[in-house]
Amino acid sequence: MLTGEGYARRTPFRGTEPCDTIRNVGQNVGRNVGDQRAPAIESVDRALRMLEVLSRHGSGASLDELASSLTLPKSSLHRTLAALRERGFATQREDGRYLLGPELMRIAFEFYDRLDVRVWLRPTLERLRGELNETIHLGVLDGADVVYVHKLEPTHPIALSSKIGGRNPAHCTAVGKALLAWTYPSDASLRTWAEAHAPLARRTARTIDDPDLLAREMTRIRTEGFAKDMEESEPGVKCVAAPVFFGGSTPVAAISISAPKERLPTGAMRSVIEALRREIPGGAPQTALRSVDRGGPGP
DSSP, rough: OOOOOOOOSOOOOOOOOOOOOOOOOOTTTTOOHHHHHHHHHHHHHHHHHHHHHTTTTTTOOOOHHHHHHHHHOHHHHHHHHHHHHHTSSSEEOTTTTEEEOHHHHHHHHHHHOOHHHHHHHHHHHHHHHHHHHHEEEEEEEEEEEEEEEEEOOOOOSSSSOTTTTEEEEEGEEEHHHHHHHHHSSSHHHHHHHHHHTTTTOOSSOOOOOOHHHHHHHHHHHHHHHHHEEEESSSSSSEEEEEEEESSSSSSSSSEEHHHHHHHHGGGHHHHHHHHHHHHHOOOOOOOTTTTHTTOOOOO
């Protein structure tokens, strides 16, 4: 049985609210509303595209490079760059090359610090529950444990007893292994983690508690992009999980789908992996979920 305990520690994620769509509510007799909005939308789109291009040039981009990438005349580029520089979203080096500005960095890091991963991923969890009708967990890593910060129940009469705030040893759960594989991406770092938390709990006869075998399992997870719990935490329960990334190489959380083994045979597990691949937000390393995406072998 998945055991739980109070989740009293302070979560690193903070609540945030989605931005409302900016709506043009002004009226101007004799002019089409769409025509009024078009110049503003075009200007905003141009600025956003420029920020995307600048993000790919860590040493700066010249005006010619920006013009080529954006297929815009230099006169338009100058106006957009002037507006971005005025707000601190872009800056210019002495040699004339343009970089992302410090104000953009500040608001990005401020949002990251306040990000509530539960709010951000709630729509993803709901879509997965709606499609698969199984228990959906959202977990984060805390030392040797995975902590469940969110859970959605299925409509099946038989459900799992895990709860929000509950903990399980990370090495024997799919959600925990999905986090470990990228948080400790080398055999050496994984073994160091295992030694720090030795002895690793052996929850069932299938639990992988040997550090060398666990390191081999992490390599498989990074290659395939997903983790499996084949009755390693609780007899009769299987689970599939994948990491969630937010602009970095270390996952901020992992999402898992758990079910009694009778409801998660090999064929169903393939469908679960495909659903994870489709629904988890982008930004993961190129290896993530690659075996399903390329039609490779599944579980």
